[in-house]
Amino acid sequence: MSNQFELRLSGAGGQGLLLAGIVLAEAGILDGKFATQTQSYGPEARGGASKSEVIISDSEIDYPEVRTPNLTLALTQEAADKYISKDIINGIIVVDERVEIDPAIKYEKLIRVPIIKTAKNKIGKAIVANIVSLGIIVEATNIVSKEAMESAILNRVPKGTEKLNRMALESGYELAK
Amino acid sequence: MSNQFELRLSGAGGQGLLLAGIVLAEAGILDGKFATQTQSYGPEARGGASKSEVIISDSEIDYPEVRTPNLTLALTQEAADKYISKDIINGIIVVDERVEIDPAIKYEKLIRVPIIKTAKNKIGKAIVANIVSLGIIVEATNIVSKEAMESAILNRVPKGTEKLNRMALESGYELAK
Amino acid sequence: MNKYVKKYLRNDKLAHMWCPGCGHGIIMHQIIKAIDNLGLDKDNICVVSGIGCSSRAPGYMDFDTLHTTHGRALAFATGIKLANPDMKVIVVSGDGDASAIGGNHLIHACRRNIDITTIVFNNTIYGMTGGQFSPTTATNDLASTAPYGSIDRPFDIAKLAAAAGASYSARSTVYHANNLEKLIEEALQVKGFSLVEAMSMCPTSYGKRNKKGTVSDMLEDYKETYININAFNKLPPEKREGKIEMGVFKNETYPEYTAEYQKLIDRLKGDK
Amino acid sequence: MNKYVKKYLRNDKLAHMWCPGCGHGIIMHQIIKAIDNLGLDKDNICVVSGIGCSSRAPGYMDFDTLHTTHGRALAFATGIKLANPDMKVIVVSGDGDASAIGGNHLIHACRRNIDITTIVFNNTIYGMTGGQFSPTTATNDLASTAPYGSIDRPFDIAKLAAAAGASYSARSTVYHANNLEKLIEEALQVKGFSLVEAMSMCPTSYGKRNKKGTVSDMLEDYKETYININAFNKLPPEKREGKIEMGVFKNETYPEYTAEYQKLIDRLKGDK
Amino acid sequence: MKMKSNIQFVQGNKACIMGALDAGYRFYGGYPITPSTELAELSAVELPKVGGKFIQMEDEIGGIAAAIGASLTGKKSMTATSGPGFSLKQENIGYAMMAEVPLVIVNVQRGGPSTGLPTSPAQGDMMQAKWGTHGDHPVIALTPDSVQETYYMTIRAFNLAEKYRMPVMIMTDEVIGHMREKIVIPNKEDLEIIDRIKPTEKEGYLPYGVEEGETVPKMASFGDGYRYHITGLAHDETGFPSNSNENAKKLLDRLMNKVNHNLDDILDYEEYMLDDAEHIVLSYGATARSARAAIKQMRKDGIKVGMFRLKTVWPFPEERLLELSKNVKNVLVAEMNLGQMVLEVERVVKNNAKILFCGRADGEIITPEEIIETLKEEF
Amino acid sequence: MKMKSNIQFVQGNKACIMGALDAGYRFYGGYPITPSTELAELSAVELPKVGGKFIQMEDEIGGIAAAIGASLTGKKSMTATSGPGFSLKQENIGYAMMAEVPLVIVNVQRGGPSTGLPTSPAQGDMMQAKWGTHGDHPVIALTPDSVQETYYMTIRAFNLAEKYRMPVMIMTDEVIGHMREKIVIPNKEDLEIIDRIKPTEKEGYLPYGVEEGETVPKMASFGDGYRYHITGLAHDETGFPSNSNENAKKLLDRLMNKVNHNLDDILDYEEYMLDDAEHIVLSYGATARSARAAIKQMRKDGIKVGMFRLKTVWPFPEERLLELSKNVKNVLVAEMNLGQMVLEVERVVKNNAKILFCGRADGEIITPEEIIETLKEEF
Amino acid sequence: MSRENLVLKVKPEWCKGCNICVHFCPTNVLELDEDNKIVIARPDDCIKCGLCELRCPDFAIYLEGDENEDEK
């Protein structure tokens, strides 16, 4: 349990966070680690806020739910309000620049950067905000290797979008530096 | 259990043996005794042989199935073949004159009389063979009082048929004498 | 022995369990005659039923036979047919089995137009359970659960099947046994869902309570009441009163379900 | 606030759970407008649903409301109506709820002609479970369980209800919202079983997968595709291609079930 | 000679309907199936006479659904069935538990599994009564052993259903359902009839809210102007769906406590000749009659044996049985199945006494001799 | 960097279909319901690719009926569902038991009762798996605790179904069904795949006849020319209905013995750190993961605790548990319900050890801490 | 095979005495006996029309021809 890293990726439905979670977990596996991914289902997954949770660990993962995330990503205010807990000391919090963090929230580190704007304006596709986010996460945590992350992304994204996604990932690295 | 009298009334579907069983049991109740009535259900009750079983007792009746009948009535050959057991010593057996009794069958007493013919020819209605049978049973066993039996019949039969049924009952008494 | 009986029935299971005068035996007779006319392969026929007097028919028929749960025959048959489209699948069902508890499977089998032939033994009553009304019992008829006369309106099963999408739908009676045989034969040749509603008298649970006389009287009633749909349509409205249409209600060609599925499989193979 | 919303909806339960652009809210809007037009007593209306996105509507409506099990709304509603014939009973149901798992209760409610008004929210897909095809999904349409295009043929619910015996049956779309309101109003006045099929777009589970564009595109599609049944019938066959009828399919008077039952009770009282 | 007007010689199924009517029964929704059919048939005859309603639905699922719907309008409702139909009703049985709708469900048990032996008796659905629907839920199920008891127990079933706002099952069997016996009908005034507790205040009505310590919410009838919502989803006190785990827990706990906190009121059993017993025969329904005959016989032979007869099978009278078992050598369970309630007995009795089993599931009722033999093997 | 071709990161539901396909799965009949829907969706995608068939029926009852029908033609068949659908399938589950039709039934459990918490996990249908259909009948039910195990267990389910000619249930849950984990796909040659044993001689074929001492009859496929009869009624060796009590008994005994006489082959469980354990945590499915985490934690704290993990829940590994329980102080049962398998544990363990229960049914999975606390209360 | 060569046969064990064949026989050939079993009372009147066979629900009366030779 000690060498276990737990992430909660949240945002609006349609922001590709399910895919982001899978890619992140697969990168972990490429690095030879163990990984699980779970997500919110049902009505709450429609519109509104949704989340995808990933655990990456050096050893087998038993209890599969994330309770005290080492990192929480929130791309929208609604997601932040719903999924960033006031009851614990959060690890790293990564949010879009437009998201306000309630002062009552405790954390180890806050990364508040223009994720969506970067995706929209710099890469030209709002939809890659998820990949930008992955870049930030990798840069900030080193929980998976960059090589594994790149491979994991390329394994999953549609043919023809590889370049775009690589750009997005790298912008993420930049944002976290 | 000792003062318990068990009867099995059998014949073809439509011969009114269900009613006969009920009437007999009700007569028992009118006499202040305990009584139960059960019958065969389902496909086997269609056409073919069917049976109605009655237990009359001075005390509460527990186990409600008839196993070693003190009296068995069979109006048809098929019913006799099916419901008169070769494995036990039967009590009284009452059959229509046309019914052949397998020599392997053991019994205390056999009453083989023209029940159906009596109903048809003497009373003029084959359908009252059941009431004729009741007359025989009462006369042969005294298990219920004649008064109770008459009342029980009159309580159950359709208005207008009282006389006919009384005649049938009395013919039954005669046949058993 | 009757040659059809000899060839297509399980003779050791006869005499059958149906009551004296019950029409179900007549229908079963026409089914095996139709099968014989078409020279179908006995080893490749499967007869499926639900529960009811009529649903006991498969037990007497010398094919692969399946007596399922009440109302579900068509759902089981759908699985058989889709898994083995080469088999000739026949469903026999009572009016209650097919249109009460089984009504949904019926309309969906029609909708899918899966190649199954359904023969509904319609005695307008629940025979097996002793005479409760069914969805085809006529309004005002007596039944054990309609002791004051039924207030329900009946389904017209043949028309309902047509409306739900069946390729073929027809009705006849056990009086018109030769016609019934012909319709079943036609239905068996349809590539798609076909249904024949066979009107059958139940003297025990329906006739007696409704004072319909002898079984012969009930057959004579069929003769009087049922007239060919074309003749019926020519009648002036006032003369239609008390008459019921029989004959072929629908005979159209639509894509058949298992064939469409096979196309899908072939398409995916092609894609590789 | 919109006066109907204020009067007939449970405002504290809004915003509703339906997706952006889902047509179900438009249908619910027309139902409460129709109720208002008729001046029905709020305390005497009961809205019953099964399970599905559409079946969540009762939760928002300020009447006695019942969210039952999948497909069974009409069976529950039948019990309510028969036990308390004075209530106005409305069933709201999805196409899957009403015609897949609930198909049998639908045709039997039609057959009995029990005085219930059913509004089918037909988005031709299972919305709540994420886009499996339903009995009304068009052949060849994509769905999560029809990844290569559906090989099933769809039901025409309005016509099926008519064939099964409903007094009143009609169809409209959320594009034709005013018309829809009118049909619902008409249906609510029928003494007998009435059904209005309301076509509703599901952008999330149907539109996206089938590349139907924006919800506005889907609404425009309704405008193009659906034409009044009378106009439709006047079209030459080749022009009917790609068009679907809307309007009133059936409006007839038959004995109503609970009224017939009351007659029976009165008759028995008289007998005493 | 006439029978006294309060005495009748009737079938168990008829006694059930007589009891129901005396309890205020007004709605039947169901679908016929042997051997429960008479319950539908008699309801069709009797209900309209008292202004009640009978409906034969298209299937068993619709039957229970209609009965639940009717109950919501304030009518005392029943549905009846046997094995296959009982299986089909399971989803909506769970709905009635969850939505807390009073309802009496009669299962006249026949031989299973599947279509099985449709006209033969069995007690093979006892565990199904408790576990047949998905998810955790409370259950009350009663088993009469005579026609007379069927009458009273049906009244009790309606009373419990109304009092605890939940479905109550009568798990009878083909023997009791079809046999005829004398019943004595009590004076109406001597019967305790419990009616639904309705709210009186519309303002702030919480259809699923209870006072501290209470377990059963007041129930408004549809049409009374309360305009409330009912769902089979997990819900809060207002009746509206709630995804909160806390609410779900609160709801489920309360549902279970309706039974668990009221065992004193609900539990019912008969102790027959147990005072000095060294052996207990535990039985119920038709089989209890054989057990009683067996006990009478064995007592004659000097064997100290008595019966613990379940009248409520669910909840199971754990505490009392445990207590009793401490003073006996054997607990013999007799039931018409291959071992169902005996599992519960094993669980409760543990090693306090030896547990013997006498069961059969071949369509025949267990004979007194079989019970005697099973016990005698221990001597 | 690419994953090895035999490694995938997939959902439990997907692993189930992958296992099924590797076992020879060719027919799906069902109706969608959360959280089992992916099983239908993936089947719709994959089956036609291998010449198999997928059909979405009009309801769950039709779904299992179609799957049974398909199995009769020799195809390995599956139906999948969750709570409400599982309740609806019960009648035909009993039919498949009675008619002895191989079939895999998957229940991805969600929060009940009734519609309950449709998107939340639960283990509330465990008892229903055994008792959900009417009448006595045998049951095999398996519970995987990981995505990888889901793969293997599905293969095993098909094998058991074919070998014992009966429906086999996989009682998984929303957690395992929806979570993604790495799975390693074995070489096809390393898999043991069991196929149906078919008769070879038409003459005198007895569809329900077995050799002395055997329990499973050979099964001919419809269409193979055997022309035999199948019914859900009690029947004799020929498959035709029989009203004889003797035949009914013979049939039922054999059905039960298919499982009871083959426990060695069927039973499967994991013993984790039990060698020196003073406390046993008994768990299964998703909850077993929490149990494992709890045990690791407690072991660190020096508590001698291990896990007995059910892989077959039904039949229940009575003997082994009884044996184990004799050497421990506590048996703690952890499950996502209000107490189901714990009843079985109480029955089996009796007074050998103290039985503790850690359950919840509010839609949340039990945490390792809850398990630890429940056990620690005993110290 | 021509009609005349057909032989009218009965299988009284299967006959349930419903009277249908008797009723519909155009030449009044048939009767039921005391036990309600079918009897060919006037064989010579039989015109081999097959109506009895057609509607007998119990397969208890039929016209047998050469094609059944193989039947033993």
Place this chain on the structure above:
Amino acid sequence: MSRENLVLKVKPEWCKGCNICVHFCPTNVLELDEDNKIVIARPDDCIKCGLCELRCPDFAIYLEGDENEDEK
């Protein structure tokens, strides 16, 4: 009440940004803002036709009149 006295109102909390009202508005009165919430961009162009209210699935736009006076 005459049309002109009606007032176009929105309830942005309920708006889900589906764009239906924008699309069907005959005089192009409406717009969605950055957060996909409805905005009455050109109120003066509104002819009070009610088409936005008619098809808004979310009750988030409507014409309010005197009859709603009692609403507080």
